[in-house]
Amino acid sequence: MKRSDLPEGAGPAEPTAATAATARSRHGRLGALLAAVACCLVGASFTANSVLGDYPLAGGQALRYGLACVLLLPLAARGEPVRAPLRALSGRQWGRLAALAAVGMVGFNLAVLAAEGSAEPAVPGVFVGCAPVAVAVIAPALDGRRPAPAVVAGALSVAAGAFVVLGWGRTDTAGLLWSLGALVGEVGFAVLAVPVLRPLGPRLLSAAACGLAAVESALLGLVLDGGGWLRTPDGGEAAALLWQGVVVTVVGFVCWYVGVQRIGAERATLFSGLIPVSAAATAPLVGTGGYGPAQAGGSLLVGLGVALGSGVLGTASGRSAAAVQDHGGDGRGVVDHADTAAAGEADQPGPGDHGPG
Template structure:
């Protein structure tokens, strides 16, 4: 029996955010590599996988228009480049818990801004559910302490995180998840590469060691290709209000994956936060979806798994490592 749109979108959103939360160990293995150059390599590898898939899915038809290229460029500059740079800078001023608590408000912001940008009023159930999820994410991470600069940078990271989803919504009906994922990764490459050349010069790139190479391949294939496709398809099926609820899973799955790897039993706050996130997701998915976010695309377009960090991240993981998109 085929899954309902809600069930299908929920599974995709949950999978994308679970992959992101479980990637903290991989992000740590790649943390010693130059940030900007490493991200340029990551998105170059991802684009090499996604572009042929996009061209095959819609041969010669659904190429971005000039206006769509502009929106894609803004999406890449905020949701990919801005998110990664601001997150790292925020973590230099504030602890992961403080940054994560701010960025963890993404579900609530999406529940409010998503409908407003679509010309309708936010639904009360969606806003309440998103508030419960955001509270659960903050509880799981702990609120932590940080300075004023760190808070401002965390707020910027939050804006970029929300932009990663909301800027994509108008593009999905025509380009589909594969098209949006492919073209935004293409645009991210020169942005990261240009910034790396300007700021780091020759130090922007070096030959990665074995663990760094494995982490790079994981981030490019799974956390960029697969998770982007899963997340953007979830956005199509659920809309931003309900898809955004799954961002609350990131600190939960980060804590659980750490426990599975022998890093300690989950804290009481993490377990309490998991319960709150689950309650919020349940409340949010029970309501009838107010309006389609975009057309339904064929399975070969919407669910292609050639290769992510949906790339949609909530922020710093509870394990204390930044989750880079």
């Protein structure tokens, strides 16, 4: 139909403000759901880790991330070559990817294991539970925004809830320092990814990070364990490694980064409070713990913090916790930063590109 055929004053239908708000709300809810699923999977993986105590850590991580990379690459390609977006990355962005793998993946796992060598598991768990508070302040600062008060308040509630769920335990100076390292790894997993999430999208970012983490784990294993860095796992170890590689890493990482893409790093990290909740809820299934009044009360605090900070209660909205511009072919209708290109256009440098790394 030609424009001249339209009634006078009529034009092509344009989305109203209410329609746009509904779309943003729908995409935000989906992002929150996916972030929650990812963190619940990670929490359940802590229970699976109980059968990997005798398996070489670096070798296990190399197997886990190598398998995940092989499975993720076809998902990332979806019939199109992945070389072009990877070649388009700058040296600085490749450095961020390597740091993400080293700090947020390999380093995080090593720090947790080392902390548990001289501290009870609750100690690194409590430190990791503080990640939402750190990200609620760091992520907006790197992007030129002020922290959102509702997100910070929600993060404090989540951290308190994680403490109540886990309690506190015996530790020493080394345990505290390694637990602090685990906190740095958890924060880095969210913050370091944001600038490379824009050009790569969740699937390709996950595949590339897993590939780098597998290489880094293998090199670390050779240095620390020599020829014993890798061995054939027994039945229980193989099942745990498959769970970590296929479910936690492939499914969990993609869900996590789609969540970060849609609701922003600071809101998505609120859901990390579900990690100790999920771990506490699944521990009785394998006889490694119980779920009592403290765990129930802490879970309520975590839920309240997530609801408050993520916007479920309608208190955290607007640019104070913006979503991340994604790769043009990976997530439609995402609410973008005002200073990034629209979906499908070339990615432009934004304030977040001057972050860590």
